[in-house]
Amino acid sequence: MADDDDLAVQSSVLGLSLAAVGLGWYTILWSIGLVGCRAARKRYRLRPRSPLASAAAGDVPGVSIIRPLRGLDPNLYENLESTFRQEYPNYEIFFAVADEHDQALGVVRDLITKYPHVNAHVIIGEENVGVNPKVNNLVRAYRQAAHDILWVLDSNVMVDPGTLARSVDALDGPSSVAQPKRKRVALVHHVPFAFATEPALGSHVEQAFLNTNHAKMYIAINTIAIDSCVVGKSNLYRRSDLERVDGTLKPVTSANAARNTGLPAFGRFLAEDNMIAGALWHELDVRHDLSCDVAHNAVGNMSLMDYFWRRVRWIRVRKHMVFAATMVEPFTESIVAGCIAAASLRYLLGFPVWLFLPLHFLVWLFVDLDVYESLAGHPVPQGSTKWKFIGAWVLREGLALPIWLYAIWGSTVDWRGRKYVVMRNGEVRKAGRDDVDKWLRWLRWSSSKDTAQYEPIDLAQD
Known part of the structure; x- marks a missing residue:
């Protein structure tokens, strides 16, 4: 009998401990989500015009914009045209194309003719520096760029006219005299904000993912800023910094200063953008910053299976880069987190699961929609458009765990x-x-x- 009582006590203690841990995790997760929601409201609902936009060309640092191209991406003309329309007095554009017969060249040449006053160049041909075709495509433009500040923009990204000026503001950051203990900014990036250009289901699921849960966590992690977290849709950094890092994530010292550095060193990585950001952060002991602009990401004709394989790809890449964070990922999703909290509350307080879960999903959706509206600068459109977006959101949440389970076992x-x-x-x-x-x-x-x-x-x- 005594043994049975001891087992009952141990079981009760274990249950209480697990329930407490579950509620603690749920509280932490909500705290992170609310940080992202609040930061999105504060950062993206007001985008002031930078004084650099109206300055003389000789008074602002020059910027070399590099856009790697391959084929006719969705919304390509408008995406590329947005770089010609930047309100900034001193910049040049490089369009990097691996193949002289690439269809994107026709679009580029039309835009160069339309904007003859813009200093634009076409670089045809790649340099083989690794297995990453994007890096191979970028290297020649990287070497020929006239300015130290580089802005690398994916071909499926469109930016607002004031983005470059505000990004240079963020890159320069506050003076070291005003904030002597503040690390300087070495990279400015922009949160992706997706817009579906086709009615395909996968396109709308991708849009719902990028504009809600992904954006919320991305902004929160960069607000807390305990480590590097960068998506490479739109990144601004200095070539002089990149020439000092190699992706080993080991601080630069006199003993390893003669290593292979610069953009070619990152040709061995698939997620070269994330590794560049991590290298700058860890090897140079600097920080990143988000400007108040977004990278408008055109999502073309993406089927649901296309979406599935895209998520699989990046989960597998992250698994080998940030293993612990990837393992924790399912517990940050609404369904798993909600079930953990529901079970914990039922065990501790007897709170009905059937009542908690609807409230949990409703509030979670409300916060996600608030993040969407902050990035968009306007409310979610009403009527059928809003319900279509919510339907895509529901499908995304339901697919999160199955996709993770499939992805985690492969490389x-x-x-x-x-x-x-x-x-x-x-x-x-x-x-x-x-x-x-x-x-x-x-x-x-x-x-x-x-x-x-x-x-x-x-x-x-x-």
Whole structure:
């Protein structure tokens, strides 16, 4: 009998401990989410005009804008035109294209003709510095840029006319005299704000994801700023800083100063943007900043399976770069977090699960919509448009855990028609015929048809 009583006490203590931990985690998660929501309201609902926009060309630092191109991305003309329309007196534009027959060249040439006063250049041909085709495409423009400040913009991004001036303001930051203990800013980035250009279901799910949960956590993490967290849609940094880092995330010292540095050093990574940001943060002991602008991300004809594989790809990349954060990710999602909190409250207070969960999802949705409105600068459109957005949001929340469970067991990813194997620290190599997800091989689900899609490892052909 005494043994049974001891077991009951131990079980009760364990239950109380788990319930307390569950509620503690839920409280922390909500605190982070509300930080993101509040920061979005404060940062994005007012975008003042920078004084640099009306300054003389000789009074502002020059900026080289580099846009890597490949094919006719959604909204390409408007995306590229937005760089010609920047309210900034001293900048140049490089359009980097690997193939002289690329269809994007026609759009570029039309815009150069339309804006003859803008200093624009076309760079055709890539330099093979690694397995990442984007970096290979960027290197020649990177070397030829006239200015130290570089602004790298993806081809599916459109920016407002005042973005560059406000970004340079953020990059310069407050003076060291005014805030002597404040680390200088070495990178300015912009939160992606998606807009679907096609009616495809995956496009709207991607839009709902980027404009709510992703934006909320992205802004919160960068507001707390305990580590680097950067998406490479739109990044502004100094070439002189990049020439001092190599992606090892080890501080620069006199002993390792002669290492391979600069943009070519990041050709071995798939997520080169994230690694550049991390290298600047850790190797130079500097910080990042978000400007009050967004990177308008055009989402084209994305099917639901396209969305699925896109999320799989980046979960697998993050797993090898920030393992602990990737493992915790499911517990930050609304369904898992809500179920943990519901079970904890029922155990501790007897609060009905059927009452808590609807309230939880309703408030979670309300906060996500508030973040969306902050980034958009206007309320969510009413009527069928709003319900379509909410429906896509619900589907995104429901898919989060299944996608994570599938992604976490593999290391192969498909990017721009090529398959890669993600290795330690986010480095990649081309996938070979045997590089099929291990769990698929264990279950004998793979076939010769599946493995035939993988390219043999041949870096000479990159």
